[in-house]
Amino acid sequence: IGFNEPGSAPDERTRLVTLDTVTRKDAAADFFGEDNVPREAVTMGIATILEAREIALIATGEHKAEIVARAVEGDISQDVAATFLQRHPNATAYLDAAAAAQLTRIHTPWVLGPVEWTEPITERAVVWLAEQTGKAILKLTERDYTEHHLSPLLAKHGAAGPINGTVFNRLRDKIRGRRRLPSRRSVVVFSPHPDDDVISMGGLLRKLWENENAIVVAYMTSGNIAVFDHDVRRHLDFVERAATTLGLDAAAAHRVHADVEASFERKAPGDVDLPAVQELKRVIRESEAIAALESVGLPRSSARFLNLPF
Structure with a gap:
């Protein structure tokens, strides 16, 4: 809450604080680099915050799930300043599903009381039980269920075997092998920007290719804003050295390198790159995308770069 770093005392008020490394790294994207x-910030102290008539704690995204669970359900501790909000009579946490995912009432509601044993809840409970016991799903026993708050689920099915088998088969069916995928068809994959395709569905792309499908991956935007300046420097250094080695126009390569370096020296945080630099960053992303496609077995001819406005 605010910039109350771990170790902040509950009686501290608004003050100047030194930001720790984690906080500065988290904020790096907003400041165009760490x-x-x-290194310092002004923050309301915990004591100041607790004097409010009403407090709203807002968190979104799965990366907040662990700290939200500690803040809402953990012991009150200076290690997590937000835990002090538990002492406030009118504090409310507003969370999306991802941020709330590790709260007990969401993650393991069966340990709190009766639940409706729908298929999704049953599946989650059995997977959780397997993780807790370190056993394969088909090896879970009646004792495992009774010792982990899952007696009602066991009673519903009568024995561990039917539950284990049902959940195991359901999970197995989610894994789509090549035989379940299209064969010898035309497949178009739309990727927001280079590498989203392979990161998100690289295995599926490979299976589709192995099924002799004609695949085209259409990259919607260039993704050049994701390329750091130091990557451009590294590539230009390579080009300049390669030009000398291969007997190409080394002078032209040197001029481009010098012009780009000069633009970086003039550029302030948040400034838009020169058009030439944007083009260089686009080419870098395209080469990365092609390399990623080839890593899962697709030819470079599968790539289509649309370069739509972002």
Whole structure:
């Protein structure tokens, strides 16, 4: 809450604080690099915050799930300043599903009381039980269920075997092998920007290719804003050295390198790159996308770069 870093005391008020490394790294994207993140900040203290008539804690995204669970359900501790909000009579946490995912009432509601044993809840409970016991699903026993708050589920099915088998088969059916995928068809994959395709569905792309499908991956935007300046420097250094080695126009390569370096020296955090630099970053992303496609077995001819406005 605010910039109350771990170790902040509950009686501290609004003050100047030194930001720790984790906070500065988290803020790096907003400041165009960690080097530009201030090392100090002004924050309301916990005591100041607790004087409010009403407090709203807002969190979104799965990356907040662990700290939300500690803040809402953990012991009150200076290690997590937000735990002090538990002492406030009118504090409410507003969370999306991802941020709330590790709260007991969401993650393991069966340990709190009766639940409706729908298929999704049953599946989650059995997978959780397998993780807790370190056993394969088909090896779970009646004793495992009774010792982990799952006696009602066991009673519903009568024995561990039917539950284990049902959940195992359901999970198995979610894994789509090549035989379940299209064969010898035309497949178009739309990727927001280069590498989303392979990161999100690289295995599926490979299976589709192995099924002799004609695949085209259409990259919607260039993704050049994701390329750091130091990557451009590295590539230009390579081009300049390669030009000398291969007997190409080394002078032209040197001029481009020098012009780009000069633009970087003039550029302030948040400034838009020169058109030439944007093009270089586009080419870098395209080469990365092609390399990623080839890593899962697709030919470079599968790539289509649309370069739509972002």
